[in-house]
Amino acid sequence: MTTADKSMGLALRAVRTLAESDLLDRVGLRKQVEKALYNGTRDGFRVAGAAGRTFAAAQKLGRPARQKKTKPRELFDVTPDEDQQMLVEVTKQFAAEAVRPVAQEADHHSETPKELLEQAAELGVTILGVPESLGGVVAERSAVTSVLIAEALAHGDIGIAVSILAPGAVPTALGLWGDAEQQAKYLPAFTEDNAPAAALAIVEPRPLFNPLKLDTTAKKDGTGFVLNGVKSMVPRAKDDELFIVAAELDGSGPALFLVESKTEGVFTEPEPAMGLRAAETGRLILENVKVPALALLGGGDLAVYEECIHRSRIAWCALATGAAQAALDYLIPYVNTREAFGEPISHRQSVAFMISDIGIETDAMRLLTYRAASRADMGRTFAREAALARRLCADKGMKIGSDSVQLLGGHGYIKEHPAERWYRDLRAVGVMEGALLV
Template sequence: MATPLEYSLRLLSNLSESAIAERLQLRDTIQQLVYKGTREGARVGKTFQRRFKDIQNLVPGQTLQKQTSSPSSLFDLNPTEEQQMLQEMLKSFATDVMRPHAEESEKQGRPSKDYFHQLQELGLPLLAIPEALGGAGQHRTPLTSALLAESLSYGDMGLALASLSTLGFINAVTEYGSLEQQGRYLPALAKDEPLYASLALMEPKLRFTTDHMATIATPTGQGFLLKGEKNLVVLHDLADVFLVFAECPGHGPRAFFVEANTPGVHLEAESTMGLQNAALGRLRFQDVALPKDALLGEGNPYHHPSLVDLSKIGLCALAVGPCRAILEYVIDYCNARVAFGEPISHKQAVAFMIAEMAIELEGMQLLTLRAASRAEQGLDFHKEAYLAHIQCIDKGMQIGTNGVQLLGGAGFVCDHPIERWYRQIRAIGVLQGSLPV
């Protein structure tokens, strides 16, 4: 079974041989990272050999489980070496591939086939799928998933949401799905021509809450009868399978596998303020008959609040990326914009505003990583996820607003990406259940 370091090296080696590495002029950099990682692997090899006996008693057939490091009161902000390698690779992808695609994909209302092809070369779903099921994963790592979301959303939040929709589905299935369900869906998502998947939690009703839904899955003799409507579903007309959350009488909210071609499932595009390139839309379910094994986990325990909290962490990570992009953009703009004989960044009012944006951004990232870290350690993380979500909703909008304001009239027009990032950040306050880490 591949370790995280081995997976990173394999991913980077494959990427160095791809056309995208040549196009982005990353081949030499990636090969240097592979060399450095190989040298590090040799250094720790003896340590792994000494501890090999500790893992010989694992139960055969186990699938991906959450990585549970020893709970600690210490909070280390430094990513591991393999996480750093992935972040550097994804940041290059975000700036060199995602940003050039962002404007046109927003006009088209979906990512292009060319973008999906380049995304597939990264092999991100393999990171979350167990090796036994066609992937290269060893542990469920919410912290790594959060870092991936942050790195990709630095390029464009809408494209990041579309890119990671399938990964969110995989995380939910590996966390709560039965062995049979994991074997049914995960290998198909690891293929060279994979399926696309999405989660459907939001509903178009006043004062919607995630703990009580209008969509109903009524038990029948053969399974369940699904009725209701979901909105703001990512890749609504591109996904092959959905994980739909519905109220199950007597059991509360549960999740159900619903394939897009199931009779009674109707798709409808949705016009939104931002995130148009995530292909958001509605799903309507008119007496959709589902088999018994469509219930996520079947007889396994399922904890709906935890999945919602994991999704909040994913959304917070998505918010950090564009906020960092806004901060960097306004710093460059204010340093270059000259008024009254000097850059406007020399004005205290401007400098203080930029400094405040940087402080709030660090707070957003800190709370998000803290919540993800506790989830990874197997500790309770409900409070941390809530605090991170509130911080990102409030301060994310503040950073976006100040970014537009610092550009003056230029921030209002579409010549600069600030207005798009501002509209996308607004979704953090209304979008839930799309990306559990």
Template sequence: MSLISSLRPGGRHGVPSSESRDPIGFLVAGLNRLAQSDLIDKVKLRKPAEQAVFSVTRDGFKVLTTASRTFAKAGRSGTPGSRPAPASTPRGVFDLTPTEDEQMLVDVVTQYADEVVRPAAAGADETCEAPQAVLEAGLGIGLPILGIPEDLGGISEERSAMAGTLVAEALAKGDMGLAVASLAPGSVATALGLWGTDAQQQTYLPAFTGDDVPAAALALTEPTVLFDVLSPSTTARRTADGYVLDGVKTLVPRGARAELFVLGASLDGKPVLFLVESGAAGLEVEGDPAMGVRAASLTKLTLTGVTVPADAVLGETDGSTYTECVRLSRLAWCALSIGTAQAVLDYVTPYVKERQAFGEPIAHRQSVAFMVADIAIELQAMRLLTYKAAARAAAGKDFTREVALARKACADKGMRIGLDGVQLLGGHGFVKEHPVERWYRDLRAVGIMEGAVLV
């Protein structure tokens, strides 16, 4: 039986009812709706009118944000919210093979990445804007609710770091920039599910589990030399009614459209996360197009005397929540690098077998064959390190060492894989006719970007 035909009838949005629902049912149902809609056709079209609108981000802009919705505040601000349970720890021999549910999830997202994301990637990179049809298709398969606990309207029965890692990898194989744009709202929702109080979850999460999912972003990176993400320059000052934030954040995905931000700031010498709505006075957004990850519509946020209430703090104020957020974000970027590096390997392998030079395929040359083999070896090492870190994070174990090793490998080797991919294509690697040059630019972001997404 095929993946789509195995769907069971469900309730709202095609989600299986509580009696028959499995954790992956929402995504499978969404893909079924996607296959029956015209979204796939839409993402392959680009009207002149869309070009004019999308070029705003590419060329740069500077605006004061305005609130596009009002989040209804809930009470009991100090009450702990719902938390996903740690994933069950496997017994016996160390094994990173995905579970049956995880593999089904990978299959669903891979199909979405192949049929929707990949065809739209080149145009999105050029215009610095993710097509709305692509984002809607991602919403249709449930990406924003992947990390939200089931009792809050999501599909997560336990910590979803492993599932989130697999999803990020599968999406990035289609395109890293569009993957970041698609995963950004869900990253904020996941952060609320992990650290939000009962009031914060009741205030914000209903928007992410409904039909009109808001754009949202996790903003940690700052435009400073030798930036240390654990020592942000953005400051938070206590007042009688809450806090006042001042500073600058950069490389924030879809910041011009975002309605909610999770920002990092220094409070009493400790890094702390704050919830900031887009309508806050003193919050300014400016286009910040970069070398890579351009489809994510990267922006810069300037906070000048931005006032937030006392209950805007997300998690603990001792730096522990912020530190865990950084580690989960780095885990997500490792997964993104793996997916993009896999795309490079899948592209160059048939290319070197078909490309003729001096009367034979260039794959017959040892220098070429060894370079492709090295890509495969380094990619597998990146994947194993990342999966191990994700598995420990999902089980609620300390994964500080594992994620540090994974990020070092993915930043260095991922960038090298992108470079070798360009080299293997020769002159073709330098032109936009082939996607390898875009993947090379995207892979350079892994060692630079902090925040934006998390698992």
């Protein structure tokens, strides 16, 4: 705890002690002190954005660097090639040996261990969208590869997977839609050993959120823009050094903006959620944040923003599929060994049917997700496929989480088994927007 944190805590404690005494009533100051206590509690945990680094272009690019498009296939076939298979196997091993053992602790403390984040960075999973000419590791653009890796990580834990993958959304967006100047300024930092934490911030704290109707605004101001608004459920918000923020551009429609955390008017505050606790979600608060013209990503094109939403939803479907598969892999041996009335509970028709449904729906979720990702790679329209995958994964993922708790009975309700965590995490798929990108 920092000296500032301790001082704030002591100050609030002193005000609370004073508020509990009858001295305030005798001197007529209760209303003033209660107001101070309210404001201190409300704003006390709001902090300025991470100091971060200074992003500067080390070289000038004549034109934007782009990854090559995947060669189209005549038949629908997403069988991993050798490179993809190698990445998936390494990621699966990492998820099983490093992610799964610490998942419960990370969920309890609402934080992914930094050592784990460093190990994940060494795998290169956060720079899959960086063009090879700028230090990336993959020559061809591949949403399918990103989906396979996200699915493998989520088999270990969704919350930790979000914490690991969220920073990769920013270089992926820059690789897809950034101009030469934006790429030269920001992308090199993501290929360094000490890569910055970053996030794609789209969700806002209001019911029935629609990503095409935003309350966060961006108004032209001279040669730049002024941003105001609040973003919700931002992974690792307090550590992020760079954000891509969705905002309504002068009433003309939503657009994406690059915002450095050290910019004046950028604040973050904790926002613990029901699920995804290991992702350490928080709120991003923008108060008259001035950004230059360079901050506008993709020229403010609505088609770019819509593609961003579709690609994000595919990423969340991949996480849902990975967690659903993890539940199935956990439930089958459980129902085969758990006995009731002298026989395994899997002999009960109702149990067997529930397990079968989970297997069927998991495969359906996987195929729809792969189909959407493969169409994105081939340069074909994929909005419909992304929407279908999102609808199925949101509905069936939530049901699989609920059925997992049900099949484990009393064990499903306690933290000794991971079912209750899957239940909480899988519910996020239907409400999250942004944060991830393929």
